[in-house]
Amino acid sequence: MKKQVPLWVAILMAITSMLYAGGSKESAAPAQGEKKEKLMVYTSMKEVLIGELRDAFVKKHPNISFDYYSAGAGKIMAKIAAERQSKQLVCDVIWTSEIPDFIAMKKEGILEPYISPEAKNVVSPVSDPEGYFTAARLGTLGITYNTSKVKNPPKTWQDLLKPEWKGGFAIANPALSGTAMVSIGLIVNTFGWDYIEKLKANGARMGQGSGQVVDDTASGDLLGCIGVDYITIDKIKKGAPLAIVFPPEMLVIPSPVAIFKGTPNLQAAKKFVDFLLSKEGQTIIANSYTLPSRPDVPIVKDVGLVEAKDAVARAMKVDYNKLMAEKQAVIDKFQQIMQGK
Amino acid sequence: MVDIYTKPKISVAQIVLLFSILVLVVVVGIPVILIFLTAFFEDGKLNIPGFVQILKDPDTYQALWNSLVIAFGTTLVSTTVGVFFAWLVARTDLPFKKTMKALFLVPFMLPSFIGALAWKVLLSPRAGYINKFLMALLGLENAPIDIMSMGGIIVIESMYLFPFVFLQVESALERMDPTLEESARISGAGLLTITRKITLPLVLPSILSGALLVALYSLAHFGVPAILGTEKGIYNIPTKIYERIYSSGGSFRAIRVGTILSTILVISAALILKAQDLLLKKGKYQIIAGKSMRPMLLKLRALRTPLLIVSILYIGITVILPTVTIFLVGGLKTYGLSFELKNLTWANYLEIFRWKMTKDAIWNSVYLSLGAALVTMLAGTMISYVIVKSRPRGKFILELLGVLPFSLPGTVIALGVILTWSGRFGINIYNTPWIIFVAYVARYMAFSLKSNSAALQQVSDSLEEASRACGATHFQTLKNIVLPLIRPGMISAFFLIFLPALRELTTSVLLYGPTTRTIGVAIYALNEDGETVRAAALASVALIIILVGETSIRNFLARLQKQE
Numbered sequence: 001m002k003k004q005v006p007l008w009v010a011i012l013m014a015i016t017s018m019l020y021a022g023g024s025k026e027s028a029a030p031a032q033g034e035k036k037e038k039l040m041v042y043t044s045m046k047e048v049l050i051g052e053l054r055d056a057f058v059k060k061h062p063n064i065s066f067d068y069y070s071a072g073a074g075k076i077m078a079k080i081a082a083e084r085q086s087k088q089l090v091c092d093v094i095w096t097s098e099i100p101d102f103i104a105m106k107k108e109g110i111l112e113p114y115i116s117p118e119a120k121n122v123v124s125p126v127s128d129p130e131g132y133f134t135a136a137r138l139g140t141l142g143i144t145y146n147t148s149k150v151k152n153p154p155k156t157w158q159d160l161l162k163p164e165w166k167g168g169f170a171i172a173n174p175a176l177s178g179t180a181m182v183s184i185g186l187i188v189n190t191f192g193w194d195y196i197e198k199l200k201a202n203g204a205r206m207g208q209g210s211g212q213v214v215d216d217t218a219s220g221d222l223l224g225c226i227g228v229d230y231i232t233i234d235k236i237k238k239g240a241p242l243a244i245v246f247p248p249e250m251l252v253i254p255s256p257v258a259i260f261k262g263t264p265n266l267q268a269a270k271k272f273v274d275f276l277l278s279k280e281g282q283t284i285i286a287n288s289y290t291l292p293s294r295p296d297v298p299i300v301k302d303v304g305l306v307e308a309k310d311a312v313a314r315a316m317k318v319d320y321n322k323l324m325a326e327k328q329a330v331i332d333k334f335q336q337i338m339q340g341k
Numbered sequence: 342m343v344d345i346y347t348k349p350k351i352s353v354a355q356i357v358l359l360f361s362i363l364v365l366v367v368v369v370g371i372p373v374i375l376i377f378l379t380a381f382f383e384d385g386k387l388n389i390p391g392f393v394q395i396l397k398d399p400d401t402y403q404a405l406w407n408s409l410v411i412a413f414g415t416t417l418v419s420t421t422v423g424v425f426f427a428w429l430v431a432r433t434d435l436p437f438k439k440t441m442k443a444l445f446l447v448p449f450m451l452p453s454f455i456g457a458l459a460w461k462v463l464l465s466p467r468a469g470y471i472n473k474f475l476m477a478l479l480g481l482e483n484a485p486i487d488i489m490s491m492g493g494i495i496v497i498e499s500m501y502l503f504p505f506v507f508l509q510v511e512s513a514l515e516r517m518d519p520t521l522e523e524s525a526r527i528s529g530a531g532l533l534t535i536t537r538k539i540t541l542p543l544v545l546p547s548i549l550s551g552a553l554l555v556a557l558y559s560l561a562h563f564g565v566p567a568i569l570g571t572e573k574g575i576y577n578i579p580t581k582i583y584e585r586i587y588s589s590g591g592s593f594r595a596i597r598v599g600t601i602l603s604t605i606l607v608i609s610a611a612l613i614l615k616a617q618d619l620l621l622k623k624g625k626y627q628i629i630a631g632k633s634m635r636p637m638l639l640k641l642r643a644l645r646t647p648l649l650i651v652s653i654l655y656i657g658i659t660v661i662l663p664t665v666t667i668f669l670v671g672g673l674k675t676y677g678l679s680f681e682l683k684n685l686t687w688a689n690y691l692e693i694f695r696w697k698m699t700k701d702a703i704w705n706s707v708y709l710s711l712g713a714a715l716v717t718m719l720a721g722t723m724i725s726y727v728i729v730k731s732r733p734r735g736k737f738i739l740e741l742l743g744v745l746p747f748s749l750p751g752t753v754i755a756l757g758v759i760l761t762w763s764g765r766f767g768i769n770i771y772n773t774p775w776i777i778f779v780a781y782v783a784r785y786m787a788f789s790l791k792s793n794s795a796a797l798q799q800v801s802d803s804l805e806e807a808s809r810a811c812g813a814t815h816f817q818t819l820k821n822i823v824l825p826l827i828r829p830g831m832i833s834a835f836f837l838i839f840l841p842a843l844r845e846l847t848t849s850v851l852l853y854g855p856t857t858r859t860i861g862v863a864i865y866a867l868n869e870d871g872e873t874v875r876a877a878a879l880a881s882v883a884l885i886i887i888l889v890g891e892t893s894i895r896n897f898l899a900r901l902q903k904q905e
Contacts, residue, residue, distance in 0.1 A: 040855060046870065047696070067697065069855030071866060078587045079855070083772060085593075087764065090772055090855055146677075168467075175587065176869075208572055211871020218677030219873075221468035231871070238675035239684065339574045 037061075037268040041068040042076045044096040044178050045137075045255070046211055048234045049288045056284055057275050064268045072209045073098040073178025084110075092269045095257040095276070097139050098178030099126055100185075100324035102256045106132040112259040114270055118277035122293045124254045125312055126320055135254035136276040138291035140311055141183055142246040142304075144227025146217050154224070156247045157191065160199060167203030168223030170213045171338075174331045177210040179228055182253045184334050185323045186316040190249055196337055206338040218242050226251070233289035233303045246306050252315035254293065358731065358739065361724040365742040368783045372757025373607075373745060379760060380600040395601050404581035405605055407491065407570075411577055412560040412609075414495035415502060420552045422499060423506025426655075429648060431514035433639045436649055442511065444656045446504050450891055451660060452844040453501040454564025454861065455880045458868060459663030460497050461568060462670055462877075464488035468677075470666075489573050498565050500659045502558060506551030513547035514540075519637060546621055553617045560613070561606055561750025563847035564861070568868065578602045579752040579847060586851065596756065603753040610748035664884060671878035689878035699879050701856060702863035703886070709774060709859065710842030713781035718835045720782070721789025722827070728790075729797040730805070730823075746787035751847035754784050758852065772854030780848045785838040792837055796830020797823075832901065836894050844887060860886075 043050055050068055058066050069076070073096040083089045094105075105111050106128065115131035124135035143154050149168075154160060160169055172180035187195060207213035213225035214232055218240040232244045257276055259269045275281045282292040286299050291308045299305050306314070323330070383391055395401055429435050430442050463471045464486050472484040479485070487493065521543070525535045563579040571580055582599040641648055669680050671689055678684040693699045728739055749757075758780045763771040770776045800823060808818040846861030853862045860883045867876035 042855065047872065047875075051696075067856065070698075070870070072870070075587050082763075085763070088769055088772060175584075205572075206574075209870045212869060212873075213871065215676045215871040215873045216468070218675065219462075219465070219468035220473075220677065221465050235675045235677075240675040240677045242677075 037064045037265055039064050039066050039093065039265050039268040039272055040091045041066070041093045041095060041272065042080065042091040043068055043070055043094070044073040044076060044098070044210075046070060046231060049230055049285065049290070052284050052288065053276070053281060056280065057272060060275065060280075061268075061271055064271065066272075072176040073101065073181070074174075074176040077101055089260060089262075091260065092263040092265045093257060093259055093272055095136060095255060096178045097253050097255040098181055099254065099256060099320050100182070100327045101178070102128075102133045102258055103320060103324045104327075105258065110261050112261040112263065112266065112269075114259050114273060116270070116274050116277050118274055121296060122277060123295050123308070123312075124293050125252065125315060125317075126254050126256070128256075133256035133258035134273065134277065135293040136257040136273075136281075137255040137285050138293050138308055138311065139179060139253045139255055140229045140246065140291055140306060141179055141226050141251040141253065142229065142232075142244045143224055144214055144217050144232045144242055144244045145224035146220050146222070146241055147243050148241045149220055149223050153243065153245055154247070155245065157187070157195070157249065160204070160224070161202050163202075165202055165204075165223060167205075169199065169202070169204040170207040170216065170222050170225045171199075171204065171334075172207050172210040172213050172226070174334055176208060179210050179253055180226065181327065181331060182318075182323070183226055183251050185326075185330055186251055186253075186318050188330065189318040189323075190316045193333065193337070196334065200337050200340070204338070206335065214242070228290075229305060230288050230290040233305070236303070237289075244304050246304075246311075246314075248314060249316050250306065250311055250314040252291075252311050357723060358727050361720075361727045362739055362742070364720050365724065365739065365745075365786070368779065369745050369749070369786060370742055372754065372761045372783065373749065375760040375765075376600045376603050376607075376753060376757045379597055380604045383597070392601055395598055396605070400576075401581065401598065401602060404576045404578050405602070407566075407575060408560055408577040408579075408606070409609070410491060411494055411498065411562075411566065412556050414491075415498040415559040416552050416556040418495060418499035419503035419555045420506050420548060423503040423551060424510050424548060426503075426652065427507050427510035427514060429652065431511050433641050433648075434645065435641065435652070436645065441649075441652055444652075445507050447656065447660050448501050449504045450887055451501060451664065451884070452564070452846075452861070452887070453498060453562070454568055454846055454865065455667060455844075455884065456501050456659075456663050457497050457565040457568040458864070458876065458880060459666040459670075460488050460493075462666055462873075463662070464493070489569050489575075491570075491575060494566050494569050494575070497569065498559050498562060499555075502555045505554040505558070506548065509547040509551035510544055513544045517543055522637070549617050549620055553613060556613050557610055557748070557750075560609060561752055561847065563752065563850060564865070567865065578606055579750070582752055582756070583850060596759070599752075599756050600760075603750075603756055606750045606753055607748060610750060614748055667877050667884065668881045670874060671881045673874050673877075676873040689874050690882070692875065693879050693882050698858065699863055699875075699882075702858045702860050702879070703882070705774060705777075705857055706843055706845075706860040707886075709777055709781060710839050710845070713778055713785060713842050714835045714839035716778075717782050717785050717789045717838050718793075718831055721786060721793045721834055722831055725790055725793035725797050726823070729794050730802070743786075743790050746783060746785075746790075749783070751784055751845070752851065754780050755848045755851035758783065772857065774857045777849055777852050777857060777859065780852055781838075781842050781845065784845075784848055785842060788837045789834040792830050792834035793827065796827040800826045829901070832898065836898070840887070840890060840894070843890065844883060 047070060050070055054066055054068060058064070069091070076094065076096055077098070080089070080091065080094070111132045113131045116134060119131065119134050122135055124138065127135065143160070145153065152164065159165070171184065174181035174184050184196070207216060207225065210228050211231050213222065214227045214235060216222045217225050217227070218235055227244055229244065232242055236242050257273055259266070259273065263269055277294070279294070279297060282294045282297040286292040286297050289300055289303055289305065291299055291305065291311060295308060299307060381387060381389070381392060426445055430438055430445065435441060463469050466472065466484040466487045466489065469484065469486070469488065472486055475481065475485050488497070517540070522535055522539050525539050530538070561579055563583065566575065566577045567580045567583070570576060571584070576584065582602055585595040585598050670676070672685040672687070674684055674686050724739065724743060728743060758776055759771070762776050762779060763769055770779070804822055804826070805818050808822045809815070813821065844861055845859060846865060849859045849862050850865060853859065858866065860879070864876050864880050864883065867879060
């Protein structure tokens with residue numbers, strides 16, 4: 001045992017130095033002559049999506065030290081609120097799927113308007129003509145189900161009320177997940193709270209984040225859930241026993257990107273927005289199995305995605321201004337129903 | 342005390358005293374006062390109805406109730422398990438005792454939220470591997486075990502907390518004066534009577550102090566209820582505070598609810614401490630003597646091998662099974678696949694060292710826990726010295742402040758630190774590593790004070806007086822006499838802080854910023870985001886770091902002891 005001490009210490013030091021080396025490499029790469037810029041993006045996009053965008057963006061702009069914080073939209077808004085309260089906003093750019101938040105932030109006057117030269121190519125059900133936010137992706141959500149447990153794939157939302165789905169369906173917690181929040185808003189606007197009550201009566205439950213419900217479906221803990229397109233398809237590609245179907249009434253949720261007013265890194269922030277909306281950025285987004293917000297970028301075929309034009313035509317509608325005003329009430333009511341209070 | 346040198350001594354002591362008080366006030370006192378103020382006052386006015394109203398809210402009331410039930414259940418189960426195994430190791434002829442004793446301490450190394458993660462994989466109602474296996478084996482329709490329940494939370498917490506009891510009781514049983522039991526036996530008492538009337542009362546203080554640690558810990562524990570409970574709507578106070586703060590966009594109202602729940606936690610913790618005090622005062626327990634005689638060992642006879650197997654199985658099920666599960670899940674291509682070779686990959690592990698978020702998390706945890714351990718150890722030494730050795734007036738303030746951290750749950754410290762350090766006093770360290778650092782110092786100050794004052798109490802005053810009589814200055818005396826003598830106490834304080842801080846979750850989960858996640862937070866966030874395989878991979882890396890840390894530290898301490 002005693003002889004092993006140096007070995008243990010050596011391993012420990014090796015691990016630390018690995019971490020250290022990785023860390024210092026990034027900070028040791030300021031470009032020659034160019035001014036070093038910083039950029040912090042808060043996003044609800046998962047690693048599989050934002051990771052590749054980061055790599056491509058950093059490659060294109062080596063003088064920008066780019067960092068992001070990925071978490072559910074609810075957490076991101078909580079962080080931002082806390083940071084604003086302590087007057088120390090760390091993030092420069094926000095990119096989530098919770099449109100009501102963007103409308104609220106615009107009204108509060110904390111966003112910087114920016115109409116990117118690329119913005120003219122963007123098509124989205126929700127847009128802001130003054131450029132306070134621009135849709136960088138069209139998220140589609142469908143019914144994700146476990147293929148080894150579900151023999152009769154659901155076709156409509158009503159199928160989920162059948163006895164075979166008893167106790168097996170979940171929707172992510174709208175307080176944590178922006179896509180879940182907007183999805184519930186859309187569903188309630190289309191089918192009424194009655195539908196949510198019926199889901200609950202059939203044993204549906206509220207999960208955690210939008211990724212966790214998909215993972216729980218993959219493991220078989222759930223039969224199905226409302227799943228985000230790219231999260232589900234990425235796992236299907238890795239071999240998970242999952243499939244996703246899009247009922248006739250579709251959930252199409254644009255994910256806007258916005259810049260915070262007063263950011264010291266405005267130039268870098270604009271470059272990032274330009275990059276997201278550029279053909280290159282949009283192609284990366286499309287290749288991560290979700291819909292780009294530019295019609296001139298093709299989607300990935302044969303993974304079950306619906307063409308953007310088709311999706312927008314089938315999309316459930318909601319008045320986003322109204323949804324913004326009712327956001328907290330919607331979350332509260334949903335939680336109340338799901339937790340049986 | 343001769344007048345000639347009391348004068349300068351007091352002035353030095355007073356400076357040290359003032360400084361110590363200042364450290365405790367800033368790190369512990371102000372945050373606690375702010376929590377109470379925020380809880381009871383609103384807009385500068387006393388607001389008791391508001392306080393009561395929040396407590397009456399079924400949501401918060403339920404969380405409080407759950408916290409108490411979990412704490413009570415966990416204490417009961419861990420005490421039973423801990424006492425049983427302690428008795429087995431200390432008082433029977435169980436084979437391979439030394440190894441078994443070391444093995445029973447291993448659950449300490451496995452952070453309980455990582456354990457919970459593994460057990461969720463194994464025992465979640467529909468998908469748990471064990472549940473699936475049992476269902477197939479017994480032809481059941483429904484899963485036999487649901488780990489995501491109050492009972493599940495209690496069992497999992499107990500699994501990883503029982504060593505607190507085991508450690509205390511085992512050493513008490515070993516140190517116990519065997520003549521007491523022998524005289525009872527000679528007087529004709531049976532084994533049951535001896536156990537009831539002699540052995541149990543003698544080790545009761547140790548059982549109680551172990552149980553107390555478990556109760557305090559589980560009352561305010563975040564990780565296990567967060568992983569096993571929240572999805573099913575089971576909240577305890579720390580998870581409720583977390584949920585409130587995150588679902589309301591960090592609004593002040595949520596923080597206020599948090600502070601109100603925190604005061605309840607502090608009061609419950611204080612009551613538990615008080616109860617222990619009362620129970621211990623009832624009898625005289627100083628009969629545990631430093632005798633070198635070994636107590637009689639009970640011969641297990643036919644039960645010897647079965648009990649050994651039970652013990653080994655227990656360790657296997659509670660430690661090895663979850664650890665292996667975590668490593669395997671960390672190797673899966675995606676969650677939900679079976680553990681076949683074709684589904685396994687190194688990619689997730691490599692990603693941990695490539696991904697900035699996880700690299701940052703590991704690095705943050707390492708330097709924050711090292712820094713906090715160092716500073717807390719030094720400050721604790723200084724404060725303990727003032728408390729134990731010098732007798733200036735105003736010492737009681739220090740003692741009071743020194744005891745406070747014992748009854749402060751991690752969540753409470755986090756809230757207090759947020760209230761204190763986000764600009765109210767001109768210093769704003771929110772979202773920086775410093776806020777976590779300050780919280781760690783506050784959270785672990787109790788460990789440092791305990792370890793250091795124990796060491797200082799063993800240093801006789803006569804040694805210092807001798808040094809001063811020979812003409813050494815106060816500083817020289819400290820450096821040449823006191824410090825070398827209490828060094829073991831200081832070193833053990835350092836490690837008592839470093840190792841738990843390395844895997845801290847309860848406090849950091851409320852304090853982290855985009856670049857200041859710790860290992861615990863990163864694992865938790867990954868799990869919550871549905872990156873289960875990556876969460877498991879990072880947890881495996883964390884386990885390796887903890888194992889390497891513990892082993893090398895234990896060897897280092899053993900060598901140090903040999904030198905002395």
